[in-house]
Amino acid sequence: MVIEYVGQNIRQVIADMREKRYEEEGIGSSYMFRVDHDTIIDATKCGNFARFINHSCNPNCYAKIITVESQKKIVIYSRQAINVNEEITYDYKFPIEDVKIPCLCGAENCRGTLN
Ligand SMILES: [Zn+2]
Structure with missing residues (x-):
């Protein structure tokens, strides 16, 4: 385990409202992480280091949804040994749009787009 992706648990309706508001305020909405169909973790204004982890098409970590005491959490796990000063990355797996x-990301197998 590397780190938990921490933020506020919100529903889709709230995520849509916040996304609009963040756009108006000039804040990107890229700190929202979908947990399941109706839950999103928003780390835009309250989160930890995990929100700064970049995407890579050839990542050294992966994100997994786990359930702890009936609450779903996003946890970043390593796929391999990670060296000192090596950037931590995972595949955002954004839906196709x-x-x-x-x-x-610059990886040899880069897909060219995040979505
Ligand atoms: Zn890429």
Whole structure:
């Protein structure tokens, strides 16, 4: 285990409202992490180091949803040994959308877009 992705647990309706508000305020909405169909963890204004972990198409970590005392949590686990000063990354696995977000991870197998 590397770190838990911590933030506020919110429902889809709230996530949609916040996404609009963050856009108006000039804050990106990339700190929202979907747990399941109706739960999102929003680390935009309250979170930990995990929210700064970048995406990679060839990551050294992965995100997994686990249940602790009936509460779902997002935990980042390593896939391999990680060296000192090596960047920690995981695959965001964003759903496919028409408006593409370019991927700049630089991996040999880069998919070119995040979604
Ligand atoms: Zn990539």
